[in-house]
Amino acid sequence: MSRLVPYPLLVVGLVLMWLILTRFSLGHLLLGTGIAVVAGWAMGALEPERPRLRRWSAIPVLMGIVAWDILRSNVAVARLVLSEGRGARRSGFLRVPLRLRHPSALAVLAIIVTATPGTAWVEYDADTGVLLLHVFDLVDEAGWRDLIQNRYEARLLEIFG
Amino acid sequence: MSHLDAVPLWAAIPAALLILLGSGLTLLGALGLARLRSFYDRLHAPALATSWGTLSLVLASVILFSTLEQRPVVHDLLIGFFVMVTTPVTMMLLGRAALHRDRAERSAAVPPASLAEPEEPSRR
Amino acid sequence: MSGMILTLALDVAQVALAIAALLAGGRILRGPRAQDRILGLDTLYVTAMLLFLVTGMRSGSLFFFEAAMVIGVMGFVSTVALAKFLIRGEVIE
Numbered sequence: 001m002s003r004l005v006p007y008p009l010l011v012v013g014l015v016l017m018w019l020i021l022t023r024f025s026l027g028h029l030l031l032g033t034g035i036a037v038v039a040g041w042a043m044g045a046l047e048p049e050r051p052r053l054r055r056w057s058a059i060p061v062l063m064g065i066v067a068w069d070i071l072r073s074n075v076a077v078a079r080l081v082l083s084e085g086r087g088a089r090r091s092g093f094l095r096v097p098l099r100l101r102h103p104s105a106l107a108v109l110a111i112i113v114t115a116t117p118g119t120a121w122v123e124y125d126a127d128t129g130v131l132l133l134h135v136f137d138l139v140d141e142a143g144w145r146d147l148i149q150n151r152y153e154a155r156l157l158e159i160f161g
Numbered sequence: 162m163s164h165l166d167a168v169p170l171w172a173a174i175p176a177a178l179l180i181l182l183g184s185g186l187t188l189l190g191a192l193g194l195a196r197l198r199s200f201y202d203r204l205h206a207p208a209l210a211t212s213w214g215t216l217s218l219v220l221a222s223v224i225l226f227s228t229l230e231q232r233p234v235v236h237d238l239l240i241g242f243f244v245m246v247t248t249p250v251t252m253m254l255l256g257r258a259a260l261h262r263d264r265a266e267r268s269a270a271v272p273p274a275s276l277a278e279p280e281e282p283s284r285r
Numbered sequence: 286m287s288g289m290i291l292t293l294a295l296d297v298a299q300v301a302l303a304i305a306a307l308l309a310g311g312r313i314l315r316g317p318r319a320q321d322r323i324l325g326l327d328t329l330y331v332t333a334m335l336l337f338l339v340t341g342m343r344s345g346s347l348f349f350f351e352a353a354m355v356i357g358v359m360g361f362v363s364t365v366a367l368a369k370f371l372i373r374g375e376v377i378e
Contacts, residue, residue, distance in 0.1 A: 020236045074186060074213045077205060081193035091202050093272050107249075114249035117190075117208035120201070121249065122256040132272065134256070136205045164345040166288035173287030177294035180339070184298035184305075187335055191305035194312050194328055200321055203312075207328045210305070210335070218298075218338050225291070225342050236350060240338070243357055244331070251327055251364040258371035259320040 006044040011036040055159055062155045069151075070116050077117040080137060092138045093122070096131045096148050105160040112152055119144070164229065172228045176221045183218035190214060200259055204252065211248040216241055295343045302339060306332045323367045330360025 005011055011033075018032030053059075080089055100106055106124065113121045113133065123132040135144050168176070186209045193206030219241040226234035263271040309332060312325030334356045341349030 017239065020239060070212050074209055077193070077209060078186065078189045081189055081196065081206065081209075084193075084196050091199070093201075095272075110249045110253060111245065114252045115208065115212050115245060117205050117212060120204045120208075120256055121253050122201075122260055132260075134201045134204065136202065163288050163292065165291040168287045168291060170287045170290075173290050177290045180291075180294040180298045180342070183335070184301040184339070187332055188301040188305045188308075191308035191328060191332065194325065195308040200318065200324075203321065203324060207324065207331065210328065210331050215331070215335060218335055222338055222342055226347065229345060234347070236347075237338070240334070240350070240353060240357060243354070244334075247357070247361040251361060251368065254365055254368035254372070255320055255324060255327070258323075258368045259318075261372050262318075262320065 005037060005040055007040045010043055011040045014039055053159060058155055058159045062152075062159065065151065065155075066112050066115075073116050073118040077136060089136075090138055091134065091136050094133045094135050094138065094141055094144055096133060096145050098124075098129050098131050098149075098153060100153055100156055100160075101129065102160045105156045109148075109152060109156055113148070119148075165225075168225060168228050172224050176224045179217040179221035179224070183214050183216070183221065186210065186214035186217070201256075204256060204259075208248070208252070211244050215244045291342075295339055298339045299336065299343070302332050302336045306336065319371055320368075323364060323371070326367070327360060327364040330356060330364070334360065 014036035015029070015032045018035065019028060022028045022032075098106075098109075100109060110121050110124075113119050118136040120134045120136075121131070122134050124130075125132075131148075133144070133148070138144065165173075190206045190209030193209065194203050197203045197206060219237045222237040223235055226237070260271055264273075306329055309325045309328040313322050313329065316322055334353045337349050337353040337356060341347070341353070
């Protein structure tokens with residue numbers, strides 16, 4: 001089974017995407033499944049490092065937190081853009097040491113950081129594990145560091161183990 | 162009379178609000194892109210368009226077409242998913258490209274390559 | 286009634302997105318550096334994609350979805366290629 005379908009989640013996701021793009025019918029289900037299984041083999045040929053999820057229950061919590069944070073920072077950045085030139089906004093770079101090492105977990109963290117207006121992922125040093133961020137409104141550095149390390153990184157460590 | 166009259170009022174009001182929110186956020190993002198002074202500040206502005214700007218327009222589209230066609234039409238969510246996955250790649254690459262160019266010019270506005278690593282004077 | 290609300294909202298959205306595209310275009314023209322132009326181009330692609338989405342809602346046809354998808358893919362690929370070019374193609378050393 002694992003030889004035939006090395007990435008079951010990927011295959012299920014691809015079949016779902018195929019059915020969303022077309023209309024549900026038996027033919028499309030079969031065709032989509034065939035394509036997804038072949039794509040799974042192609043993925044297996046690339047031999048990526050397989051992510052192992054420890055705690056599924058923490059994923060919806062993290063997604064909810066991130067969606068809310070993104071909405072909040074949308075409002076904050078929109079307000080700062082409108083008041084540009086008047087307020088005493090200071091932007092700058094910020095170094096955050098990370099404990100995360102897993103590539104997939106880092107990718108998820110990159111999506112979170114980039115999708116949030118107000119923080120931009122600039123550089124990650126794989127040797128030292130230090131992340132260089134650019135923060136739009138750098139009022140307190142410790143607060144931003146705390147946000148990254150305790151709000152997101154701790155939960156990602158919990159999920160990816 | 163347009164096809165939009167077929168949408169019931171309970172779906173039309175949230176959809177209209179989402180449309181206004183999404184386009185307004187995108188406009189603010191573009192405004193930030195035009196007004197902010199440094200490149201790294203401007204790097205934040207399009208995130209308004211690609212996060213809730215796209216998401217709310219996609220949700221509005223899902224609501225509208227699902228009520229119009231009387232079946233769940235969710236393929237627009239793929240656009241949201243696609244934008245969510247691709248934006249980090251482009252923004253990270255752009256940030257790195259800018260950092261690389263600024264460092265090559267020895268600009269004082271950007272931090273050095275690494276705190277631990279000494280400068281390499283032998284390369285020039 | 287609902288048609289009126291939605292038409293109004295979609296009108297406003299189309300104008301707002303058109304202005305957003307103009308602002309992004311202005312950034313492409315003004316620069317001042319190559320990375321600013323690429324960022325402007327990326328924003329222009331995103332706004333064009335959203336404009337197609339809004340136009341699709343306006344016309345009630347599902348075909349605009351495909352166009353929006355294609356624009357999104359093109360924008361992604363071109364931005365990645367241009368940013369990559371800045372990193373590798375124009376090394377001063």
